[in-house]
Amino acid sequence: MSSIATVYPSVDEGFPHRQASSGLIYAMLMRTIDRADRPPGICPLAPNWDNDVMQLKAVTYASAERIATITLNRPHRMNAWTGRMHTEYRWCLAQAEADSDVRVIIVTGAGRAFCAGADAAALEGHIEKGGYDPGTNAAELAMPGFGAQPEFDANFAYHFGLTKPVIAAINGPAAGVGLVLACFADLRFAVAGAKLTTAHGKLGLPAEYGLSWLLPRLIGVTHANDMLLSSRVVLAEEAQRMGLLNGCFETVEEMLDHARGYAGMLATQVSPSSIKETKRQIYRDLHQDAASAVRDSEDLLNRMMTEPEYREGVRALVEKRPPRF
Numbered sequence: 448m449s450s451i452a453t454v455y456p457s458v459d460e461g462f463p464h465r466q467a468s469s470g471l472i473y474a475m476l477m478r479t480i481d482r483a484d485r486p487p488g489i490c491p492l493a494p495n496w497d498n499d500v501m502q503l504k505a506v507t508y509a510s511a512e513r514i515a516t517i518t519l520n521r522p523h524r525m526n527a528w529t530g531r532m533h534t535e536y537r538w539c540l541a542q543a544e545a546d547s548d549v550r551v552i553i554v555t556g557a558g559r560a561f562c563a564g565a566d567a568a569a570l571e572g573h574i575e576k577g578g579y580d581p582g583t584n585a586a587e588l589a590m591p592g593f594g595a596q597p598e599f600d601a602n603f604a605y606h607f608g609l610t611k612p613v614i615a616a617i618n619g620p621a622a623g624v625g626l627v628l629a630c631f632a633d634l635r636f637a638v639a640g641a642k643l644t645t646a647h648g649k650l651g652l653p654a655e656y657g658l659s660w661l662l663p664r665l666i667g668v669t670h671a672n673d674m675l676l677s678s679r680v681v682l683a684e685e686a687q688r689m690g691l692l693n694g695c696f697e698t699v700e701e702m703l704d705h706a707r708g709y710a711g712m713l714a715t716q717v718s719p720s721s722i723k724e725t726k727r728q729i730y731r732d733l734h735q736d737a738a739s740a741v742r743d744s745e746d747l748l749n750r751m752m753t754e755p756e757y758r759e760g761v762r763a764l765v766e767k768r769p770p771r772f
Contacts, residue, residue, distance in 0.1 A: 501535065501538050503520075503539070505519070505521055505529060505532035505535050506519055506520050506535045506536055506539060508542065510543070510548065512711065513548060513714035514550070514551050514707065514710045514711065515539075515543035515549040515553070516552075516554075516555065517536060517543070517553070518555055518556065518557050519555070519556045522556075522557040522558025522560070524563070524566060525556075525563035526560050526625070527564060527565065527566035527567070528564060528623075528625065529566050533588075534584070534587055537589040537590075537591060540592070541590070543591075544591045550714040550722070551611060551612055551711075551714050552613045552614065553614045553706055554613060554614070554615050554616065554628065555616035555617075555703065556619060559619045560620045560621075560625075561621040561625055561629065562628060563625060564622035564623030564624055564625050564626075564646055565623055565624055591605055591608075592604075592607065592609045594608065595609075595727065599730065601657070602656055603656045604656075604657060606631040606633075607726075609726075610723040611726075612726060614636065614709065615628065615632035615636070616637075616702060616703055616706040617636065617643075617683070617692075618638055618641070618702065619641055620641060621641065621644075622642070622646045623647060623655060626644065626646070626658070627656045627658055629643075630662065630691075631661065634693050635691065636692065636693055636702050636705055636706045637687075639683055639684060639697050639698075641682070641683040642681075642682060643680070644679065644680045645658060648675075648678030654675050658675065659675060715772075718757075719772055728744065759771060760772075
């Protein structure tokens with residue numbers, strides 16, 4: 448895994464005592480505590496284990512007004528990715544996916560970075576161990592998005608199996624695995640001047656986590672080749688011109704306001720079942736031919752026209768009022 452520290456060496460200055468990526472994650476039963484009474488920083492682990500909770504140290508989780516917000520929370524390390532962060536992030540995704548009150552997920556970073564890539568200590572650890580160590584325990588990893596489609600059952604590709612849209616609110620640098628995370632989101636908004644880089648080339652590594660498959664589909668082979676082969680820094684303004692971003696804003700506050708506003712629009716004005724099926728169509732149809740996509744859409748039309756959300760949508764249109772989904 449690559450890091451923005453390979454592009455900006457000063458990232459590690461001032462942090463001589465680097466922390467290893469491992470961390471003890473513990474679960475405990477909360478049988479008598481309602482969701483509203485759970486302490487801040489605690490989130491359920493998985494849909495089928497609603498009584499279990501996790502202490503969050505590398506991310507924070509909050510939900511309000513049908514929007515879940517997952518914040519990468521190691522600002523002193525520019526939210527550098529660790530095994531613990533990956534574990535907590537997946538648990539929070541599972542929480543949002545299982546919560547019927549949540550319709551949209553926003554992912555952002557605390558402080559001045561989105562995610563600076565792999566933690567430098569973890570990069571050093573790979574050398575000592577003679578190979579890649581993800582820093583995770585398979586038994587502790589939630590499986591959000593898994594099982595929807597075999598093609599999505601892999602790290603970060605699991606985002607495509609989620610039933611709810613994920614918005615990356617890129618508040619600062621996104622490098623290596625940080626860029627991977629942003630690219631696997633469904634929509635991306637960034638602050639002007641944010642530095643984006645694949646970073647792997649400066650470390651003698653291959654393109655990470657399927658970016659060689661994903662980037663050409665997002666921005667075309669020409670731009671993808673540029674970013675992947677050079678590992679150069681691309682500013683948010685250029686990334687928007689490439690088509691990688693849905694929007695670029697002058698300040699972090701403007702960007703976050705827009706991301707929340709867009710999420711709110713999806714959560715209140717668009718049918719949840721429509722979002723779920725449309726998202727599934729988008730990523731599933733990347734793996735099949737046009738005729739199959741047409742036939743599948745016709746089957747969905749026939750089924751969804753019998754469902755309550757279609758009837759409410761038509762009724763709202765006739766009555767000239769917002770739908771109540």
